[in-house]
Amino acid sequence: ELKVEQNPLFLSMQEGKNYTIYCNYSTTSDRLYWYRQDPGKSLESLFVLLSNGAVKQEGRLMASLDTKARLSTLHITAAVHDLSATYFCAGDSGNTPLVFGKGTRLSVIA
Amino acid sequence: DTEVTQTPKHLVMGMTNKKSLKCEQHMGHRAMYWYKQKAKKPPELMFVYSYEKLSINESVPSRFSPECPNSSLLNLHLHALQPEDSALYLCASSLSSSYNEQFFGPGTRLTVL
Numbered sequence: 001e002l003k004v005e006q007n008p009l010f011l012s013m014q015e016g017k018n019y020t021i022y023c024n025y026s027t028t029s030d031r032l033y034w035y036r037q038d039p040g041k042s043l044e045s046l047f048v049l050l051s052n053g054a055v056k057q058e059g060r061l062m063a064s065l066d067t068k069a070r071l072s073t074l075h076i077t078a079a080v081h082d083l084s085a086t087y088f089c090a091g092d093s094g095n096t097p098l099v100f101g102k103g104t105r106l107s108v109i110a
Numbered sequence: 111d112t113e114v115t116q117t118p119k120h121l122v123m124g125m126t127n128k129k130s131l132k133c134e135q136h137m138g139h140r141a142m143y144w145y146k147q148k149a150k151k152p153p154e155l156m157f158v159y160s161y162e163k164l165s166i167n168e169s170v171p172s173r174f175s176p177e178c179p180n181s182s183l184l185n186l187h188l189h190a191l192q193p194e195d196s197a198l199y200l201c202a203s204s205l206s207s208s209y210n211e212q213f214f215g216p217g218t219r220l221t222v223l
Contacts, residue, residue, distance in 0.1 A: 043214040100152035
């Protein structure tokens with residue numbers, strides 16, 4: 001059974017700083033997904049990582065996947081307040097539904 | 111059209127009421143999902159429809175009854191709910207159930223009194 005663990009669960013960071021959110025998963029996962037959720041809102045798809053070594057970037061966010069280490073990272077560069085949200089990683093395996101991590105609540109402060 | 115829509119946005123109902131949540135997508139996706147999300151928690155999968163057939167029911171109580179009238183529509187019928195069922199209900203769709211990049215609707219905030 002696939003299990004997905006994120007850390008940290010809470011992250012308070014200063015504007016302009018860099019930080020990384022980690023997502024470990026327990027068994028083979030075909031794909032790894034990152035979602036963003038603003039308070040009271042729905043989930044927005046950020047990245048889909050399909051293979052080992054995959055790296056995707058959008059603005060100040062960069063996601064990567066290391067299938068050998070069963071690890072995905074979401075790197076935040078020069079954080080700005082607008083990035084404050086909860087970030088979920090999720091994996092799947094074969095035809096199984098998405099398995100979500102618990103989420104990382106990110107707060108960017110001035 | 112690249113979005114999933116849900117109605118209503120908010121719903122308040124008593125424990126004896128019957129109501130329905132609606133979800134619609136026009137992206138040609140053949141898998142549709144219902145999730146329940148409590149505050150500060152990840153979404154919990156309730157049901158999966160694949161090609162209009164119920165493929166997964168995550169042991170959801172029978173007071174929740176899903177329906178997929180066609181490939182674009184998904185309903186969730188609610189009856190005799192409990193206060194602990196109050197949550198954000200999210201609908202999502204994906205190309206198929208074997209490709210899980212899911213696109214989520216805005217959700218229905220449900221309060222059961």
